[in-house]
Amino acid sequence: MAKVKGEIQIDIEKCKGCELCIEACPQDALERSRKVNNKGYLYIVKVKDECTGCTNCALVCPEGGVTVYRKIEGKKEREEVAKLSNIKEDTEIKVG
Numbered sequence: 001m002a003k004v005k006g007e008i009q010i011d012i013e014k015c016k017g018c019e020l021c022i023e024a025c026p027q028d029a030l031e032r033s034r035k036v037n038n039k040g041y042l043y044i045v046k047v048k049d050e051c052t053g054c055t056n057c058a059l060v061c062p063e064g065g066v067t068v069y070r071k072i073e074g075k076k077e078r079e080e081v082a083k084l085s086n087i088k089e090d091t092e093i094k095v096g
């Protein structure tokens, strides 16, 4: 079976450092940065390349700051599977 690999993109300026995504990640792939964003929050960074694209981090982020992609190993294209741009008005979740 083809191996699925995940990728995430974090909008560091949206991040408030609440750490919900760290708690939700089954791969322990996320940690707080030592740097702050423009609002003064220690934002989140990916520290391991173990992401499976499970989407947990995007689903729990109250700021809609995480986008998750999945890619089949060996293929060039990546598919956007979870993007929460605004939890109240513009929630777009596609999992599968």
Ligand code: SF4
Pocket: 006, 007, 008, 024, 025, 026, 027, 028, 029, 030, 050, 051, 052, 053, 054, 055, 056, 057, 058, 068
């Ligand atoms: S998609 Fe899942 S495995 Fe990847 S960083 Fe987010 S919570 Fe962790």
Ligand code: SF4
Pocket: 010, 014, 015, 016, 017, 018, 019, 020, 021, 022, 043, 044, 060, 061, 062, 063, 064, 065, 066
């Ligand atoms: S859940 Fe969102 S706001 Fe909270 S630390 Fe993670 S990326 Fe930042």
